[in-house]
Amino acid sequence: MVQKMRESMPQTPIFPSMLGSTCSGQVQPEMGEQCGDPVYQDGSLVSGSLEALIERLVPTVDYYPDRTYIFTFLLSSRVFIHPHEILAKVGQICIKQKQQLESGTEADKAKLKSFAAKIIQLLKEWTETFPFDFQDERARKELKEIAQRISQCDEENGTIKKSISQMTQNVLLALSTRGGQFQEIREKIRQPVTDKGTILKTKPQSSQKDILSVCGDPLILAQQLTAIELERLGNIYPEDLMQIISHMDSLDNHKCRSDVTKTFNLEAYDNWFNCLSMQVAAEICRVVKKKQRTRVMEFFIDVARECFNIGNFNSMMAIISGMNLSPVARLKKTWSKVKTAKFDVLEHHMDPSSNFCNYRTALQGAAQRSQSANSCREKIVIPVFNLFIKDLFFLHKIHSNRLPNGHINFKKCWEVSRQIHDFLTWKQVECPFEKDKKIQTYLLTTPIYTEEALFLASFENEGPDNHMEKDSWKTLRSTLLNRA
Template sequence: MRETMPQTPIFPSMLGTSCSGHVQPDMEEKCGDPVYQDGSLVSGSLEVLIEHLVPTVDYYPDRTYIFTFLLSSRVFIHPQELLVKVGQICTKQLETGLEADKARVKEFVPKIIQLLTEWTETFPHDFQDEKSMKELKDITHQIAQCDEDRLMHITPEELVHIFNHMDSMDNHKTCRSDIKKTYSLEACDNWFNRLSSLVATEICRVGKKKQRTRVVEFFIDVARECFNIGNFNSLMAIISGMNLSPVARLKKTWSKVKKAKFEVLENHMDPSSNFSHYRTALQGAVQRSQTAHSNREKVVIPVFNLFIKDIYFLNKIHANRLPNGQINFKKFWEIAKQISEFMMWKQVECPFEKDKKIKNYLLTAPVYTEEALYLASFESEGPENHMEKDSWKSLRATLLNRA
């Protein structure tokens, strides 16, 4: 650990990757080792200085070091490349932490967020291009996956910020402040997408039809349990994953599945009539929660994307001011009602025992890209028509060229 590292500033001239003249011959430091003089870091390889920039559970770099290094580093490395390296170090720390002590990882998360915040505020031009913005999002999403309960981190203010954020998305504009203000919201969205992809991956990766059928039926049972406890968000994510084209096209597999339970669940999540069946089920869960005597019966986790869209469109379709110039406070009463209800739901203590192995699997198991899903699907059950054959050939050619 680097908790004993002095938190002192360095200067641009000390960023060289060659050995410093301050090293005495009898010290026998390697070229990459950091060199200290009077307790101050005076030289080191670029890799070592980058590591010194990234926080750990027990260490956070001095702000003067952060500023000086970020200012000087562009002489030796492009900011976008530096961001990639920072992300790689963060990922390694997170993976190591998940295997060792998940509780300590939670202490690291706010520190890396603070570092990214200082970087974006001090050197905003480093994040003007799309690649840098993508890297920034990738890091925040990686961090988000380590939060045990994503809903707990969402604040009422963040839900209000979604108005401006979705407007900027509609106008194809995304800024650094949007990412920071809606961090927890994007974490929930990222978790939904990961769970959907994970379900599809686990199904498509199984080569034998009999085993693949069992995996499908397993996820149907998991989805049904999500419905029973009021976790509609995970229910929707699982169903979405099973309805992805690479999974849906596995007709031989689905012919062996007892589909009655799945069809019932699909009906609850049917998007027709503005998800009327889901909204009825959600209201039933809310009523159960209000009269419940146990935390298990109090659980209400709505389909998060729909919840956000409801608030957004409620804000969109009603003006902030009436024709006479007065503030349309009735609109804000309704918005506040929905947000306050959500705040009550997220305060319910989790009634289920937390299994470390399952959590680690959900957070770290690899998921296939869309192309990899299709390839695995075609390998499990070959193309059935000319269109699928063409898609398969094109996909294989594309992946072969990349290799």
């Protein structure tokens, strides 16, 4: 299924070649360049009415839309119209073209087979790239009706019917697979807990597992974190990412927008980032001896550096965020023993100034390396997910969906599509690292602490420095002990 998804994705980059005819499809001479519907500039589609854009989606005997256009339109159109409504309009256009060919010459009738094959190819690309569009029974009904009409174009040959049957089975399989993924994701969601015994040091330190006892090699841990990241990314689909835009422009109660599985996939990935940050902080704060705590800090700095070298920026950011949490940041005696030069370099890469300019430069470098790489190891690019989401949000806010004349702003659609396509390309990289069950089980199941519990553990290791911290410590001890 992954290979089929890859084959149906745009085969050429949308930018910077978006302004050329290769990527945005062949411009029909009679359409004109600066006026008409749709509108082109320098051979590139920039806007159009919804009706004109749908017509451009549907193949004819002599025309098949560029794959980048198919992907971009189907991805972006859900902001304006339900998928089942697009299918209905596609079906109506198919009927007209079919009737024209049937009523024409014998040569026209012979072209019916070619036309039918192109329609099936379009539906195949749609169902493979956006199978969740067909979770809606209305969409499946429209798909079935189009398929029945198209199969009549070549009743003597069973090839079309076989293609339709296989396509339908693949859709149902994809929906079933995603349903299973959703249930699995639900089970993996972790919530912070308060382990009174661990935090208040009532258990012997030797009886507790810690990260160094499970994996003492920073490179190995970075690789296992990357394997987890790629697995989690595999559960995010282009439609999920469009929720960022479509939720802000909700159209009545669109099923594609309100479906809980879509936003849940994004929330689950965000949960993983937060859990990793809190786990890093917990690993540090719960260590009693300062020398060992220093070792744990330096270990995580090395892990973050290895993540950076791999191209796993999301885990790197999560580790840095965990070490910058207040319960860890306040451990001044411990930090004084840490060799911080490497940590300073990492923080420089993730400096938020100038809209994370340093990070974006590093990300661009990793993306360029990925494009020319021969090995899966060099193809890995895992962006900081929260920043990626913010970029999509910002892109939506500064550019309108529609122009003053009512046309859809397709320039915006191209850019949204480019960013999401880049993300999908990165997430489809096959993980080159063998899964270590022991390490991954520890990373994914070890209890994580609430912020209150982290502060209490921090105070237990390095006492309060001022009256405010003393008051906080007393309150936390009382609160957590009573709660427990």
